[in-house]
Amino acid sequence: MLVTQAINAMGGVQKSHVQSDLDIRKFVIDSRQVRKGSCFIAFKGENADGNIYADRALKAGASLVILCDADTYEKVQGNKVLVNDSIIALKDIGSFNLNRYKGRKIALTGSVGKTTTKELISEVLRTRKRVYTAYGNYNNELGVAICAANMKMGTSYSVFEMGSNSSGEIAALSKYIKPDICVVTGVGHAHIGRFDGIEGLAAEKLSIVEGMRNRGILYISDSCRRYMTSHVLEKADVRYFGSDMASHIILADANRTAEGDFYFTAVTRNTPYCFKLNHFYSHFVENSLPAVAIGLAAGLSYTDVMKGVRNFQPKEGRGRIKDVDGLKVIDDTYNAGFESVMSAMKNLDEIPADKKVAFIGEMGEIEGYEEMLYFKLMKLASELNNVDFVFVGKGFSRLEKPNNIKVVQTREEALSLISEVKEGVVLFKASRGQRFEEFVTHMEKEKMKSAV
Numbered sequence: 001m002l003v004t005q006a007i008n009a010m011g012g013v014q015k016s017h018v019q020s021d022l023d024i025r026k027f028v029i030d031s032r033q034v035r036k037g038s039c040f041i042a043f044k045g046e047n048a049d050g051n052i053y054a055d056r057a058l059k060a061g062a063s064l065v066i067l068c069d070a071d072t073y074e075k076v077q078g079n080k081v082l083v084n085d086s087i088i089a090l091k092d093i094g095s096f097n098l099n100r101y102k103g104r105k106i107a108l109t110g111s112v113g114k115t116t117t118k119e120l121i122s123e124v125l126r127t128r129k130r131v132y133t134a135y136g137n138y139n140n141e142l143g144v145a146i147c148a149a150n151m152k153m154g155t156s157y158s159v160f161e162m163g164s165n166s167s168g169e170i171a172a173l174s175k176y177i178k179p180d181i182c183v184v185t186g187v188g189h190a191h192i193g194r195f196d197g198i199e200g201l202a203a204e205k206l207s208i209v210e211g212m213r214n215r216g217i218l219y220i221s222d223s224c225r226r227y228m229t230s231h232v233l234e235k236a237d238v239r240y241f242g243s244d245m246a247s248h249i250i251l252a253d254a255n256r257t258a259e260g261d262f263y264f265t266a267v268t269r270n271t272p273y274c275f276k277l278n279h280f281y282s283h284f285v286e287n288s289l290p291a292v293a294i295g296l297a298a299g300l301s302y303t304d305v306m307k308g309v310r311n312f313q314p315k316e317g318r319g320r321i322k323d324v325d326g327l328k329v330i331d332d333t334y335n336a337g338f339e340s341v342m343s344a345m346k347n348l349d350e351i352p353a354d355k356k357v358a359f360i361g362e363m364g365e366i367e368g369y370e371e372m373l374y375f376k377l378m379k380l381a382s383e384l385n386n387v388d389f390v391f392v393g394k395g396f397s398r399l400e401k402p403n404n405i406k407v408v409q410t411r412e413e414a415l416s417l418i419s420e421v422k423e424g425v426v427l428f429k430a431s432r433g434q435r436f437e438e439f440v441t442h443m444e445k446e447k448m449k450s451a452v
Contacts, residue, residue, distance in 0.1 A: 001024045010092045016082070019079055025063075027039045028041070034056075036060075040064075051067050058076060058077070058079075091145045091176070094146070095176065106159045108183040108185065109162040111339065112339050113186065113284075114139065119133070119315060120290075121291040123291070123309070123311055124309060125156075125300070131158070134159060137335075162174070168204075175211035178211050179211065184205050185221060202224065206227060217297075219290040249268040250267040251286065262282065266288075266292050273306070275292070276309070278313070279313075283339075319331070322444075327447065329443060330429075331440050332344055333440060336434075344429050345377070345380055355388075356387045359430075360429055361430025361436050364433050374399060375399060390405075391408075392411070394409050415442055418442055418443050419446050
């Protein structure tokens with residue numbers, strides 16, 4: 001995209017100055033990420049003003065700076081544009097790309113497994129197709145806009161993720177992207193504190209169909225049948241995935257190997273297909289089903305789809321398995337929806353290992369449901385006698401603690417217990433705000449010290 005194209009795509013432009021109509025290679029919102037050919041978008045927040053980094057961005061090789069501060073605009077020298085609202089300008093650029101994109105757009109939402117499913121779909125399609133995958137968990141208004149602004153026009157598929165903290169966000173994002181294919185991974189308790197119970201949360205997830213083009217295809221977990229409405233059925237060609245024998249793609253069986261990972265069989269159109277998933281988590285098997293369905297519908301061979309599933313590895317902090325001097329560490333520190341925590345605990349119990357420890361932290365955005373959900377976690381832990389559990393946080397302190405469970409309220413206590421783990425498999429699972437990635441780093445440092 002050229003500088004003039006970007007400026008012409010924006011609404012709310014007050015003034016602009018173009019010395020040279022350069023090519024823009026990437027849009028960034030962090031001045032530290034600016035490279036030659038970047039476009040830096042400055043945002044003014046309560047605690048920081050990105051406009052003050054405009055000059056630094058231009059000196060680092062930025063092709064354009066988008067500013068929302070008039071004084072800064074007058075001071076800097078180079079390609080620049082002054083806008084009323086930076087987020088609107090960025091969304092306009094993203095919309096320009098979305099409207100001229102010739103490939104198929106896939107959008108995902110759900111209470112659990114969004115990022116994993118997005119990566120699985122991309123990995124499968126990438127065996128034969130050119131794919132643009134929205135990075136990280138950029139799934140809110142700003143994140144989707146920056147991903148749309150950086151779309152690769154030459155790809156056959158683009159895969160986006162959508163999240164929501166309040167009613168109406170999913171529908172708005174869907175109308176922005178206008179997807180051809182949608183995926184709902186499931187409806188659970190993640191963010192339930194922000195909605196009017198599970199029904200309200202389900203309605204928000206299913207509103208992903210509001211922006212679909214030409215009655216596109218909706219792949220949805222068969223656990224969501226009870227939330228389906230006539231409106232959704234009218235808007236989309238609904239195809240279920242899961243264990244229900246009436247689903248479009250059926251998980252017929254999943255068998256754990258001696259190493260702990262999975263072979264599984266998926267059946268569609270009365271044809272069974274066998275796959276290997278190189279991970280401990282059974283819920284990753286379920287996340288694979290829409291990837292298999294989309295891959296086969298895209299014309300990929302069974303061999304290609306099988307290769308994509310086999311090649312999948314989770315992103316950092318989302319169940320990635322690390323070998324730390326003989327310890328197997330499951331780094332699942334980025335998110336902690338209730339259902340995903342329960343599943344991770346059960347899977348750890350099933351992994352073949354003599355020693356297993358789980359450090360479980362508090363969950364976010366479950367206002368009003370803490371006592372009920374934490375009780376269920378502790379009850380499950382008490383039934384999984386093959387695992388030693390350490391629950392970290394004050395929310396667990398009032399609950400009964402069976403023999404295989406410890407509760408600590410401070411990070412210092414947790415760090416001390418981490419230092420005592422010498423062997424086996426260790427799971428770290430908590431909401432992002434609990435900063436459990438620091439516990440993983442601590443364990444890595446402790447093992448390095450003991451190896452010296």
